[in-house]
Amino acid sequence: MKKTGTELTGVKEIARRANVSIGTVDRVIHNRKGVSEDTKKKINAIIEEMNFRPNKMASLLASRKILNFAILIPAVSDETDYWSYPLNGIKQAADEIRQFGVTVQYYFYDLNSKSSFHKAADELLKNEPDAVLMAPSFVEDSMAFVKRILELELPLVFINSDLPGQPGLTYIGPELYQSGMLAAQLISLAIQKQDKILTVNISTDLENNHHLLRKERGFKSFFESSGNTNRIITLHINDTKFDTAEKVLLHELTAEPAIKAIFVTNSRVNVIAGILAKHKQTDILLVGYDFLKKNIDYLITGQITFLICQRPKEQGYLGVMALYKHLFKISGVEKSTYMPIDIITKENYRFYNG
Template identity: 30%
Template sequence: MVTIKEIAKMAGVSRGTVDRVVNGRPGVNPETEKRIRTLMEDMGFRPNAAGQMLAARKRKLRLAFLIVHGPEHVFFLDILHAARDKAAELRELGVTVDFYLIRRFDRAYLERVLHEVEASEPDGVAALPLRIKPFLEFMERLNARKTPTVFFNIDEDFADHLCYVGCDYVQSGRVAAGLCALCTGEEGEVGVVTCDGPNSPSFTARMGGFTQELHDRHPGVTLADGGIPAVFRGDNYDPLDELLERNPQMTALYIVNLGDFNICRAARKAAEGRDLAIITNDLIPAQREMLRDGIISATVSQQPDVQGALPLQILYDLLVFGTAPQRKRYFTQLDIHIPQNT
């Protein structure tokens, strides 16, 4: 096994200098640090894990976790809870995780929150990426400082980041299409409903997978209104009612993005007297109840617990052990839930 002493000898520096590089302490010339790290890599040097963890305690690593929060973002509570549990584990290893809950999207508010993140000088950031200017500018500054960032839940490409942890939304849409085909006996009309608008990345990807799967494997299942979604906002479900009125032969409904999830009960009520299968995404406690009550026919979940915990673990492994993620995307498992397994 290669030792620090051997690395120091080959690099022509003191053991103390190599120790500072290994443990991430300042005071080493950048060119010298590069030479030492190259030698460590070439010679297969791997510091003692326990020693690294002890060094991490002394460094007092600080991570930032950014996530949206509010009544219209119910799904993200499960991610947040998992991240808080992971943060409690990391606290025992000397790592502090600061949580930043984004409650609004106006520029002044966002800039204030993001500047708070920067002021804390995090060693790494786990973030739900937002395709709005204050966040794009924030990412530019993080990347300029070479702060490692992991995106979760939404796979965006507008800024460099370490990796993504979250749902494969195209595949999620394909699974939903298969469920609709099963529920309609491979023949019938399916309507699409979504919250706020069809421009979100998750909606676009899911609908891409949904329509492609129907085209490839289920030609007997057609899309009501040509696949144009009924878009509802808040608790105004008029677009849903109109969709059902226009398409009396519709036998399945795919609710893509659910808002506060009350759309499910509204859909079942609006379809009273009709044999309508309702397929959704995610699995919050309210959906479990709706599955048991027959309001929802099936739903496709995406492991929010993994989306909360894994980004923090990836950052810890990188900062403490120098272990970079092995792939660019860590897709979470897609699970199908029906009344019988809920």
């Protein structure tokens, strides 16, 4: 591969000072065999003295190392297209690093099925990847999977949600607790002292969706720490079908007519918005997550007041690039990268590029 003028000059100067050939310097730079330890030490000392940094692209291409990254994330479903966004970011990164011999394989699971998670995880391990990116759900099952990954000493990146206490290369996603606190602050500015607030968790397996519970804890802690007297009611909807969610929500709203604000802890806020719209309840402030088409449609009509967005495409992209940088020793990787917490309204959604 043709080197840049600056790099060629550097390699020439190193070879001159060490009294060796340019080829010998190149072998040391790319850690190839055929150079004695004494010569290697001499050349490395000169490299350090000159503060020489070889062209990273040339180094990667010269290494010719083939690596396989495994991606374990939920599948896009009829209920939500949220996971299409991280997937798009992952694919963008995969396209960029393909030239360096990196292949990316995808393993999808159903958010409503633990068995599908186990099947995807087992298939992933059978194919012996060099690194893993995962979006964890089903806490106990994910922790068991992570244990197997760490036993194999594979670099592991979490996106969208981390697993508390579980080591990995890095976590890239929202600060879940602070995200919940932000939602509480938005609602607190728009309600009266006598109003009640409903937090809604829509999940078939809430105990294993700890990221929803951490948002809820952050939400409640804001009101507790601020001395706010509004009563907060929690509603768990463990059947994500519209008809079932409608029945459960209407029962709660009938029993608690003072509810004037609803906080939905995930992207299924459009389900609640659809129920409120169907029953012409337009006096309830509604806050939820993610820049999805269904959510934007209800944001435009005013049924959803605020959307909190976490840049899922960027999460996917940065997750793959973290593995790439780590394995090719391009740069260090931070233990966590928290996404900005974006607040989207019907007035600014057209300009959002998150």
